[in-house]
Amino acid sequence: MKARFQQIQASPGFYGLLIGLAAVILIGLGAAYYMEHNGHWVTGMTNQVVWGTPHVFAIFLIVAASGALNVASIGSVFGKTPYKPLARLSAVLAVALLIGGLAVLVLDLGRPDRLIVAMTTYNFKSIFAWNIFLYTGFMVIVLVYLWMLMERKMYPRFGKPAGFVAFVWRLILTTGTGSIFGFLVARQMYDAAIMAPLFIAMSFAFGLAIYLLVLMASYRWTGRELGDYIVYRLKNLLGVFVAGVFYFVAAQHLTNLYATEHHGVEAFVLLNGGIYTFLFWFVQILLGTAAPLAILFSSLGRSRTWIGIASALVILGGLAQVYVLVIGGQAYPLSMFPGYEVSSSFYDGVVASYSPSLPEVLLGLGGTAMAFALVVVAVKALHLLPESLSDKAVNPHAAS
C-alpha cells in the first residue's frame, strides 16, 4: 500500500462548515432538552405512534453506519487493491454515523438520565439489550480496525483479521437492528424474517451512498484529485446495492400479497395509506430506486454531478423507506379482532395519525450534523484521506 495519507488543510471553508454543523448540533441539543424537560407532549408522538421522526433518523443513521464500513471491508476482507486507500475514511464514517444515530436515540428516551441503568441492567432476551453491546462493540472494533489500518507495523499482520472481525460484527449488528422489527409479533407490518436481510441490503446501499457523497465532497473541497476509476467502481457498486434492496422489498411485498391475512396492511402501504403510499411509490421506489438505477447505469453515470444526485436520491429514498417502515408500521391498526370493525377511545381499529413536530426533526438533524462534524474533525486531525486518488495512484497497472 503505497498511498500517502495526509491531513486536510484548514481553510475558511473548513471552519465555516464546522461552525454550520456546530450550530445545527446545538439546535438539536436544545430540541432534546425541550423534549426532555417538558415531556413528550410537545412532540407528535402519541400512545399509538410511539416512535417518530427521531427514530426514523436514528435507524437510518445506524443502518447507514454499518454499511459505510463496506468499502473498507472490500479492501481488507476481499482483497480488492483499489479499495484499500479508501478504508480509513470508511471506518471513521461508520463510527461517526453510529454515534450520531445513537445520540438521537438516547436523547429521545423518556428517561435519558437513566442511561446508566440501561448500560448496567440487562434483560438478555431483548434484542435491544443485545444491540447495546453490538453498537458499543462495533465502535471499539472499528476503532481498533482503524488503528490496524493506520499503523504501518500492524497493518500487514492484523489488517485483514481486524477487517474480517469488523465485517462479521457489522453483519450481526445490522441483523440485530432489523430484528428490532422482525421480532415484533404484534404488528402486521413487522414480524417477518425478511426484516434482517432487508436491513442488511439497505445498509449496503445507504452506507455507500453517504460514503460516495462524503468522498466526492471532501476531494472536491480540498482540491485533491479523485480519479474516475474509483468513482466509477463505487457508483456501479451502488447501483448493484440499490437493486439488491429492491429485490428484498419486492420479495417482502409479493409474499405478503399472497396471504389474505396481510392484504389489509399491503393495501395500506401500496394503495390507500395516504402519505405512506406516496412515500413508498414516489419517493422510495421512483426517486430512491428507479431514478438512481437509471442514472447510474446510463451515460449520465459518467458525470460526477449526476452520481452525486443519484446518491442523494438513494438517501432520500432510504429515509422514506424507514419512515414508512417505522411510522407506517405503527399507524396501521393492530389486528386484534379479525373480521370486526373496531372502535374505542384508545384509537383502536383506525389508522393512527401522526405528523412530525419541529423538536423531533431538529433532534434528528442534530444527530446527523454530529455525525458529519465528527468526520470533518477527523479528516483534519488524522491522516485519513489519501493525498491523491487519481487513476494512476490507485491502479498503476491499468491500461489507460
Place this chain on the structure above:
Amino acid sequence: MKRLSDLLRSLPALLALAVFAAPAAAGDGDSGLRPDIPEPLRGDSCVEETEDMRRNHMDYLKGHRDQVMHQGIRTKKYSLKECLGCHVPTEDEARRAGRSEGEHFCQNCHEYAGVELDCFQCHNTRPQEPRLPHPLTPRNRQTMQDAGNPATAELLNKLADSDKNETGVAQ
C-alpha cells in the same frame, strides 16, 4: 507583568479562602449553608437510628422498593409512604411542596448534599390522608401494647417487618 502573574497564581487560593470563610462570615447561628430539616410530626424516633438512616436510607428504600415491585412484599418499616407520613406536615405548604422546592423534608437535605432526587417524579410528595399510626414509633408501640389483642399484635408485627417482635406485643 510579574505582579500580574503572581496575582493569577494566587487566585485559586483566594477563591478557596472566600468560599470557606463565607459560612463563618455569614453570622452567628445563621445556618446559611446547612439544610433546614423540619421536625418529624410523630414519634420520637425513626425506624432506625438517625445516623444509620442518614447514611443508609437509600439502601433501605431501594431494597424495599424491589421487594414491593417484584415480590409484592408490602411491609411498612421501610415504606416511602410511611416516611412521608411522619416527616411531611399537614399544614405549611412549603414543607409539603413538590419535588423542585427546597423545603420538602427529602429535597432539603438532598439539595444540600447535591444528590439528585428521583423519587418524586413518580411518587407523591405528600402522604395519604388520613394518616394511620406507624406501629414502630414508641408512643404507638405503647398504645398497641395497651390494646393487647393478639391477632392485631401478629398483624402489627408483620406490618413492622418483624420476626423481631419490635412492636413488643406478640405473645
Place this chain on the structure above:
Amino acid sequence: MSDDKQPDLARREFLQGSAGAAAGLAVAPGVMLYGPAASAKPIDEAASSEVRWGMLIDANKCASDCDACVRACNTEHGLGDEDQSGPRQQTQYIRKVELRNKATGASHSLPMMCQHCETPPCADVCPTGASFKRADGIVLVDRHICIGCRYCMMACPYKARSFVHESLEDQEPYTPRGKGCVESCTLCVHRIDLGGIPACAEACGAEGNGAILFGDLNDPNSAIAQAVAEQATTEVRADLGLNVGVRYQGI
C-alpha cells in the same frame, strides 16, 4: 407537643383506623388488610406462582353505553390528569371497545386492558427488564428502571401500554407514575396484595352488570376457575399463543 395528649390521639387514630375492619386493620380508605378474598397472602410473603390471577370478561353482559370500569380505574389510579397532553397522548389502562362483525353485523362491547400474558412480548423486549411478569402472573412495569424507550409499547399485541408525556403531580399513593415512563393496567396489584379485587371488577359488579369476574385461575375452587373449566372462553389474538390471564366470553 405535650406527651400527655399524644397517646390518646394515637389510640384514637388507631381505633378509628381499625373500626370498620371485619377481620383486620384498614391501612387506607377502601383497602382492607385481610378482606373478603380468603386467598390473600400475608403481606410479608412473596407472591408465588401457585397463584395465577386472571379475569373472565363476559361480553354478553357488557353494556355498550356503560363505562363504569374505565371510570373506576381512572379514579383508582389518578389517571386523566394529564392536561398538557393531547387526547392521543393520555394514559388509558382500560378502554371500552365496540365491535361490529363485518360479515354478520353482530355488535359487541367489551373492556380491553393489559392481558397479563403468560409469555408477555413486552417483557421479552424490554432492554432493562423493567417490564416483567410477577410470579403470580401479573405483568408490571418497574418504573424505577424503565428508561422510557417505548419498545414494549411497540411489542404489545393489545396496545395495552401508555407513555406519560408530561410531568405529573399529586399521584395516587399506590400508583406512583411520572413523566417519561411507560405504564399499563396493574390488575390493581396493590389491592390484590392486600386482599381486594381490581377496581374495574368491583365497579362492574356495583353497576349491576357483573361482566368482569376476577380470581385465581390456579385455584380449582374459585369461581373463575370453575367458569373457564365449564364454559367456552377465548383469548384475544389466541393465535399468538401467549396464554393470557384475561379471557373473554361472547365474542
